[in-house]
Amino acid sequence: MIETAVDLAHRCFNxxxxxxxxxxxxxxxxxxxxxxxxxxxxxxxxxLISNGLKHDHEYRGYLRRGACRLILVGFVVxxxxxxxxxxxxxxASWAPDPPEGHWLRTxxxxxxxxxxxxxxMAIGGPLVSLSGFxxxxxxxxxxxxxxxxxxxxDGPNGDRSISGDVR
Numbered sequence: 213m214i215e216t217a218v219d220l221a222h223r224c225f226n227x228x229x230x231x232x233x234x235x236x237x238x239x240x241x242x243x244x245x246x247x248x249x250x251x252x253x254x255x256x257x258x259x260l261i262s263n264g265l266k267h268d269h270e271y272r273g274y275l276r277r278g279a280c281r282l283i284l285v286g287f288v289v290x291x292x293x294x295x296x297x298x299x300x301x302x303x304a305s306w307a308p309d310p311p312e313g314h315w316l317r318t319x320x321x322x323x324x325x326x327x328x329x330x331x332x333m334a335i336g337g338p339l340v341s342l343s344g345f346x347x348x349x350x351x352x353x354x355x356x357x358x359x360x361x362x363x364x365x366d367g368p369n370g371d372r373s374i375s376g377d378v379r
Contacts, residue, residue, distance in 0.1 A: 225237065225257070225261055235247075235249055236249060236253070236254075236257055262354070262357075265354050266354060266357065266358050266361075272351055272354065272355070275347065275351050276348065276351050278347070279344045279345075279347035279348040279351065280344065280348065281344075282340060282341070282343060282344030282347065283341045283344035283345060283348070284344075285340060285341075285344075286337045286338060286339070286340030286341030286342070286343075286344060287337060287338075287341055288337075289333050289336070289337040289340065290333065290334055290335075290336075290337020290338055290340075290341070291337070292333065293329075293330045293331070293332070293333025293334035293335075293336075293337060294330075294333075294334035294337075296330050297327060297330040297331055297334055300323075300327060300330070
């Protein structure tokens with residue numbers, strides 16, 4: 213049993229894994245707990261998370277900053293990997309073959325692994341950024357839903373209408 217306040221219950225879920233893979237996953241201090249997805253529970257959890265996120269502006273800001281940070285990290289990792297990979301390829305294209313016994317010949321297998329890592333960084337960086345854009349899109353969708361709900365509450369003049377008996 214996990215006890216938490218109803219208005220903060222959405223913070224216990226890994227909402228990105230929930231929306232992407234439709235898996236119920238709780239964040240804990242020691243890691244995560246995953247459950248098999250039951251369709252009868254899925255809708256109720258989705259409503260709980262959506263309602264919680266709609267009313268928790270601070271947490272949405274935290275998620276938005278995390279998504280923007282992920283986008284930036286993806287671009288930086290990709291740029292560094294591509295730049296270093298490109299510089300090495302440029303250098304290797306005009307550099308003469310090293311003589312026998314040269315340190316470059318002994319370091320060859322390590323250089324190959326490093327080049328593979330740089331290429332993986334150059335290719336994987338945009339995927340990390342895409343994940344950040346996906347998270348940011350989801351948060352903006354929630355913001356739009358809140359704005360639509362607020363417009364429905366507003367009166368025809370843009371002011372909040374007062375309902376009920378005024379004496």
